[in-house]
Structures are given as C-alpha cells and as structure tokens.
Amino acid sequence: MSLLKMRILVLLEKLKKVTAVADELGMKQPTISFHMRKLEEEWGVPLFEMKTGKVMLTTSGKLLHHYAEQIDRIYNEAQSRFHERKQSGRHTYVIGSIDAASAILLQGSWFKRIAEITDMQFSFTTASSGDLFDSLLAGSIDLVLSGGLPASPLLHHELVLESSLSLYIPDQHPLSQSPGVPSYRLAGSPFIQVNEPSLQAAIKQWENSERITLQTDWHTDRVELALSAVRSGLCLAILPSNLNSFQLDGIQVIPLPGQNQVWQLYACWRSDYWNPPLLQRILQLLHNKKTDNPTLF
Structure with missing residues (x-):
C-alpha cells in the first residue's frame, strides 16, 4: 500500500474517470491503471468495475475508500501544517469561532495571556458553527468556539462560558430613562437580530416565557454591526451581557426583564488532537477569561 494508491482510490470515487484522475495527478493514464491493478492484487478482491464508461467502486472498494479517504485527509493535513512551519519556523494554532464568541472571549488581555504560554503563531477565523465543525473535522482548525454542540462523535466539547442576556438600548431612547422596562413595552420596538442560531434560540425561549x-426589522451576522445599529438610535438588541465596555459608547445595557435567560458557549476539538497539554492550557485561559468581566457567572 502507498499514499499515492490511496489518493488514486479517493479520486476515482470522486471523478469516476481514469483520464480525469491522471490529469488531476499530472500522470499518464496507463500509470493510473497500473496502480489500480496493484491495489486489487494487494487486497485480494475486486475494487473497481466499469459501468456506462465510468469507474465505480465495488462493495470492497467502498469499504477501502472509507479508510483511504481518512488517510488522504490526514496526510494533506500534515503537509499543510508542515508547510506553515517551514514558512515561519513555528507551528500555527488556528481558532475558529462564531462572531458572538469572538466579540466576548477573544478580546483584550486574553491575547496577552495566550502569547505568554507558547511561541506558536495564532490564526483566528469566524464562520457559522456548521462550517467551523467541518473545518475542525478536516483538520484545518484546532479549536472551535461555538454556541451549538457538534454532532460528530469524533469531536469533544467543554462548556467555557454561561452568560445572561441583556437589553441594549441607545442612550437617548425613552426606555433608557425607565428604572425597569416591562416586557410588553418591548413588543412594539424595532430590534436588530444577530443571526447566530444558539443566541436566537435563547431569545426565543425568553419570548415564549414572557408571551x-x-x-x-434588522438582521446581521456581526455583533459589532448590531451595536452600531443600536448606537444610531434605530433599534434595540438583545445580546449576551458581557460585551467589552469599549464597544458600548452611546449604549445602555440593562437586565432583560422577566425570566433570566442564559446563553452558553462551548469549546470544541477533535478527540485525536495531537497536543493535549497545549489544548488544556488554552482551555484554561478561556475559562479564566470569565474573571475579566463581572457580568459573567
């Protein structure tokens, strides 16, 4: 068995043509056919069959493809990581997060703390939870911060934050002068929604409890844009209570009336992560971030 043969098997399942696989690998068609025969000799069973001019995998071929795909993915992951190390001389640790998580956790002193524990490079990216989990499984991200839980058994998770929800109101809004805002007075006010499913689920629970x-009237995928819209006086927002104070000029943050509602944030990683001690140190820093803001609990 060789990595090349595993790669050929993966591409045959994807492209269905020997010529297409040869073009993809920059090889000649007879070379691909040779490796196909060798694969069947090595495993002792038919792996390929021709149907209507396409190469199809037999049942045995599909079984081997399941493992070949994982081998190919892991090898590509290793190539990518070592290329980064050759370019910079250091490994890169990649953290992916939903925007609401980066607006809360990845701020201020946290960057200084994480720089003190390792000489690795860090890369940060934001996306939806689904896309982040796909990247985590593919090995292009080391750690994901998400409001939702991964469905894959290959991914582990740990709760790193629980935050109550608060009402964000422009300074000059009439409701900002009220000592307590009853829920019914919010029903006619325009709101901006941050399109994060876990956050919206928590808000919906609150709406249901308050009837x-x-x-x-407004939608965005960025917490920063939601705060800008509130600051303009056009709308209100319901967000986690612990956004950093430097983002809140011109905005008042008051407790959400009625039943207290909690939003949760999780750290997620692959169960086979290659450096468990580093992972635990970063998780500890995420837990310690709670002490930076007294509104966390």
Missing part, C-alpha cells in the same frame, strides 16, 4: 413576539 411576547419581538419586532425584528
């Missing part, structure tokens, strides 16, 4: 429906 109201908010009027959502």
